[in-house]
Amino acid sequence: MKELKDGIRSLVRIDFKGHVHKQFRGTDREKRFKNEVKVLKILEDRGCENVPRLLDHDPETLTLVTTNCGAPAPLVTAEKATALFNELEKLYGVRHDDPEPRNVTYSAQLGRFCLIDFELSDVLPEPVKPSSQGKVLRATWSALSLQGKYHAANDDAFLALTVNPEKTLHLEDSGEILLDPSHLVLAVSDGMGGKNAGEFASRLLMSRIHREADRLYTILTAKEEAEEALDQLLRNAHHDLMDLAKKGGNAEGMGATLTMTWITHERLYWAHIGDSRLYLVKNGSVEQLTKDDCIAWHQWNRGMITEYSYRNHPRKSVLSDVLGGSPHEPSPQVGFVELEETQEIMLCTDGVMDGLWEKSIREELLEDRSLADTAKALCSRAYENDDRDDTTLIVAKISRI
Numbered sequence: 302m303k304e305l306k307d308g309i310r311s312l313v314r315i316d317f318k319g320h321v322h323k324q325f326r327g328t329d330r331e332k333r334f335k336n337e338v339k340v341l342k343i344l345e346d347r348g349c350e351n352v353p354r355l356l357d358h359d360p361e362t363l364t365l366v367t368t369n370c371g372a373p374a375p376l377v378t379a380e381k382a383t384a385l386f387n388e389l390e391k392l393y394g395v396r397h398d399d400p401e402p403r404n405v406t407y408s409a410q411l412g413r414f415c416l417i418d419f420e421l422s423d424v425l426p427e428p429v430k431p432s433s434q435g436k437v438l439r440a441t442w443s444a445l446s447l448q449g450k451y452h453a454a455n456d457d458a459f460l461a462l463t464v465n466p467e468k469t470l471h472l473e474d475s476g477e478i479l480l481d482p483s484h485l486v487l488a489v490s491d492g493m494g495g496k497n498a499g500e501f502a503s504r505l506l507m508s509r510i511h512r513e514a515d516r517l518y519t520i521l522t523a524k525e526e527a528e529e530a531l532d533q534l535l536r537n538a539h540h541d542l543m544d545l546a547k548k549g550g551n552a553e554g555m556g557a558t559l560t561m562t563w564i565t566h567e568r569l570y571w572a573h574i575g576d577s578r579l580y581l582v583k584n585g586s587v588e589q590l591t592k593d594d595c596i597a598w599h600q601w602n603r604g605m606i607t608e609y610s611y612r613n614h615p616r617k618s619v620l621s622d623v624l625g626g627s628p629h630e631p632s633p634q635v636g637f638v639e640l641e642e643t644q645e646i647m648l649c650t651d652g653v654m655d656g657l658w659e660k661s662i663r664e665e666l667l668e669d670r671s672l673a674d675t676a677k678a679l680c681s682r683a684y685e686n687d688d689r690d691d692t693t694l695i696v697a698k699i700s701r702i
Contacts, residue, residue, distance in 0.1 A: 315369065320356060325363040325420070333420035334363045340395060340419040341367065347427055349393045351408075351415045370415035371408030376465065378402065381479045384437035388702050389416055394425040412476035413441065438566050438640065440485045442697035443475040443672040445680040449652070449690045456492040456499030457650050457693035460507040460561075461485070462514055469514040475673060480699075481566030484518060486510065487695050488561035489577050491650040493626065498555030502542055502625055506559050509538045521563055521570060528635045531572040535559060535624060535633040542625025556626025560591060560648050564699060569646070570637040575623045578654070580666060581638065582645040587663040591634060594622035608659060618651075643700040645672075647679070652692030656683030672696050 302322065306313040310333075312324045325334040341355040353367035377385075379402060386400035397404065398421040406415045448455035461472035465483040472478075478485055490506045492499030513534055520530040538559070545552040558575025571579050573591040576598070581588045592602070596619070601611035611617065622631055638644075647666060654662070657679070665679050676696045684692050 319369045337420040347393045371406045374407040396423040438480040441477040443676040444695040446693040450688045454500045457691040458503035460488040464514045464518045485564040489648045492557040494555035502555040502557040539624040556623045573634045580647040645698045649694035652690040653683045656686035
């Protein structure tokens with residue numbers, strides 16, 4: 302087994318299955334061992350998922366075996382750690398004796414922050430219901446993408462980034478971060494063009510966003526010129542695509558849609574062009590924040606034609622504005638909403654709308670379940686109904702803890 306810690310109070314090792322073996326040492330070792338076993342059992346009984354799960358324990362060697370809760374989370378501040386430990390107490394009735402950042406980890410497998418080391422924690426009566434929420438915002442997300450059956454490649458692309466004063470990092474397809482100082486950037490794009498041009502175009506946009514992230518972080522934190530900066534980001538990306546298209550080859554005629562969000566601890570900014578979409582879910586209602594750059598969609602949105610007529614319109618796929626594909630200067634849509642206690646969003650490419658009527662999309666988004674289940678249900682249901690096009694989506698939840 303690999304040794305992780307050899308200290309006065311414990312020896313911690315990890316086995317080949319990834320399980321953690323903690324052997325207690327030092328003062329009050331039997332008392333601390335029994336207490337941590339008790340606390341972990343109670344937390345499991347009370348449904349707490351962001352703590353180690355007890356797999357085995359040996360009173361003779363004072364060793365317990367638990368699931369692995371990932372690695373230390375060095376960017377977690379004292380304020381954020383306090384919010385997580387307060388949540389533990391308010392929701393599950395366990396008061397940690399050392400509520401410091403050193404006892405917070407991040408599990409890439411679980412996609413969330415976890416709390417560890419409960420050897421001196423106190424068990425309180427199980428709470429009846431959560432109490433009032435605090436100031437720290439937690440963002441969780443889940444993304445999926447399926448290639449169309451008749452496509453040689455997946456022309457869709459999606460992006461999840463965390464940006465903070467120190468660095469910009471690509472994130473997994475699902476996960477969790479605490480906002481402030483970190484920001485969360487989510488984006489989807491549907492590329493278009495012959496040969497491999499569509500696939501190249503959508504991925505080029507994701508790369509552009511990543512390159513600009515450090516610069517944009519400062520601007521969006523200050524807020525004053527945030528929308529102008531996002532507008533310019535899309536215009537610059539358009540010029541990138543046009544310059545490459547002029548060189549011919551596989552890049553000729555390429556273009557792409559783009560829908561992106563930039564989430565700070567106060568606001569959700571968005572930028573958009575094309576017919577990918579951004580939906581906002583809050584207070585039991587679903588709102589499409591973006592407008593499709595398509596004449597047929599505007600006719601339907603104004604009540605001039607039915608949804609059936611729109612879905613079967615001969616020019617439904619003809620877009621009036623995209624990045625690349627045309628020399629005319631684009632007119633990106635940008636905006637923001639102030640964050641409330643809890644809200645969810647979905648970014649998606651048109652494969653979702655091809656397979657699901659608007660009523661079905663809204664019903665799925667309002668279902669009470671995990672983000673992963675929502676993403677899977679939407680993506681698989683849309684793909685089952687219409688598997689011709691690539692289908693990509695990201696669902697996310699931003700809430701105060």
